[in-house]
Amino acid sequence: MDIELIEPIYIAIPFFAAFIIAEMVYARTTGKARFEPRDSAASLAMGLGNTVAGVVFAGITATWLTFIQQFALFDFGYVWWAWIAAFVLDDFTYYWSHRWAHTVRWFWADHVVHHSSQHYNLTTALRQPWFGVFTLKFMWLGSWLVLLGFPPVMIAFVGSLNLIYQFWIHTEAITRMPRWFEAVMNTPSHHRVHHATNPVYLDRNYAGVFIIWDKMFGTFQPELEDERCRYGIVKNLGTWNPLRISLHEWWGIARDVAGSRSPKEALGYIFAPPGWSPDGSRMTSKRIKEIWDAERRHGEARASSEASTGSRLPAE
Amino acid sequence: MTTLLILIGAFAAVSALVGINVWIGGWSTSRIDSIEDAGRVLTQDLLIFEPGVTGVLAADGLAALIESKDGKSVGYLSARGDTFVSRLIEPGSVARADLRDGGVIMLHFKDFTFPSARITLGDDNAAREWAARLSTE
Numbered sequence: 001m002d003i004e005l006i007e008p009i010y011i012a013i014p015f016f017a018a019f020i021i022a023e024m025v026y027a028r029t030t031g032k033a034r035f036e037p038r039d040s041a042a043s044l045a046m047g048l049g050n051t052v053a054g055v056v057f058a059g060i061t062a063t064w065l066t067f068i069q070q071f072a073l074f075d076f077g078y079v080w081w082a083w084i085a086a087f088v089l090d091d092f093t094y095y096w097s098h099r100w101a102h103t104v105r106w107f108w109a110d111h112v113v114h115h116s117s118q119h120y121n122l123t124t125a126l127r128q129p130w131f132g133v134f135t136l137k138f139m140w141l142g143s144w145l146v147l148l149g150f151p152p153v154m155i156a157f158v159g160s161l162n163l164i165y166q167f168w169i170h171t172e173a174i175t176r177m178p179r180w181f182e183a184v185m186n187t188p189s190h191h192r193v194h195h196a197t198n199p200v201y202l203d204r205n206y207a208g209v210f211i212i213w214d215k216m217f218g219t220f221q222p223e224l225e226d227e228r229c230r231y232g233i234v235k236n237l238g239t240w241n242p243l244r245i246s247l248h249e250w251w252g253i254a255r256d257v258a259g260s261r262s263p264k265e266a267l268g269y270i271f272a273p274p275g276w277s278p279d280g281s282r283m284t285s286k287r288i289k290e291i292w293d294a295e296r297r298h299g300e301a302r303a304s305s306e307a308s309t310g311s312r313l314p315a316e
Numbered sequence: 317m318t319t320l321l322i323l324i325g326a327f328a329a330v331s332a333l334v335g336i337n338v339w340i341g342g343w344s345t346s347r348i349d350s351i352e353d354a355g356r357v358l359t360q361d362l363l364i365f366e367p368g369v370t371g372v373l374a375a376d377g378l379a380a381l382i383e384s385k386d387g388k389s390v391g392y393l394s395a396r397g398d399t400f401v402s403r404l405i406e407p408g409s410v411a412r413a414d415l416r417d418g419g420v421i422m423l424h425f426k427d428f429t430f431p432s433a434r435i436t437l438g439d440d441n442a443a444r445e446w447a448a449r450l451s452t453e
Contacts, residue, residue, distance in 0.1 A: 017329060021333070041337075051326070232399075236399075236401045244429065244431075283363070
């Protein structure tokens with residue numbers, strides 16, 4: 001049996017627009033969120049281009065998933081529990097797909113687009129890549145769900161629900177959700193951390209819907225009261241041009257590979273973590289965290305030393 | 317035809333949202349208040365940058381250049397919209413530094429993500445001096 005489902009994202013788009021306007025008004029009246037028209041224009045243009053590209057590339061994914069369906073171990077069909085299982089397992093797959101999108105440069109070249117805004121508002125949620133076809137990472141990673149026995153239509157549907165959920169968490173307008181919700185679900189607070197470039201926040205909170213994956217796999221970082229998020233990427237862009245935003249990391253990979261001195265170096269530039277270089281002259285997130293941590297410890301030691309010296313002074 | 321209409325509609329919707337953003341307002345262009353502030357932002361952004369004593373703030377407050385403590389690079393801070401963007405200018409970073417009347421430097425970077433920048437120093441001599449320094453960086 002097969003069924004046809006409407007693409008939920010198309011239904012959600014008018015609501016996205018309404019919420020964006022509401023957040024703009026909220027930002028204007030309270031000052032608790034930030035919008036800048038050129039940034040908004042770039043994000044929305046990226047979203048529009050991503051939707052167009054999605055229509056084109058969806059055919060590739062659909063063809064692939066339908067092809068592999070014949071090799072599935074089971075046939076779960078459309079029973080109620082399969083929907084719930086598919087939603088949870090799809091989110092688990094999203095976690096790993098997203099984690100690799102930050103730790104493998106080939107995937108980062110695609111995903112960096114989403115992080116390239118220095119703002120964090122609902123338009124940022126729509127800032128999505130145009131050239132996902134270069135990676136098709138979810139197609140490969142999502143294949144296991146179809147091979148297990150979930151229908152491709154179901155996987156596509158729950159995947160769209162996952163993306164729709166992630167829209168509302170791109171906001172500074174909501175400080176914290178109730179404690180129980182923060183414990184289980186991805187929230188604006190958790191996702192602000194993910195979009196921040198403060199060293200303590202780098203490469204944390206990869207979750208889509210359930211934050212439990214980060215807690216299970218050691219990548220969870222709560223938002224700290226005394227560490228305000230600074231959004232963007234380590235080397236922020238000096239352009240609002242959507243084409244440059246789309247292509248910049250691909251361009252960087254091409255240039256690095258062209259200048260590499262061996263196949264091993266070339267592979268490093270493509271598949272090593274973003275910021276990798278053969279001589280270590282650039283900085284990966286790991287290196288940034290190490291430097292930051294060393295400076296922090298040095299600062300604490302100095303403060304402690306000054307405090308103990310100070311405490312001795314009166315006695316002397 | 318339907319696809320074309322949807323595309324036109326989507327383009328109109330995006331334009332409308334940006335128009336609403338402009339109409340509602342609520343943002344202001346960032347300004348760099350002092351060289352010290354620029355040094356703090358550069359240190360925070362570039363992490364390995366230690367500001368030296370030589371630096372210049374653009375007359376309009378939209379840019380700042382600070383030589384590093386070891387004199388091997390220049391930290392460049394640019395106001396962009398309501399935010400700032402930092403770059404470490406090292407030897408080979410600049411493709412061209414042109415001078416314009418009014419002490420203006422037009423910097424062209426070999427950086428796909430930051431193609432060019434306009435720095436208004438308001439002093440022809442200072443502009444000439446910094447342009448020469450940046451060109452050798």
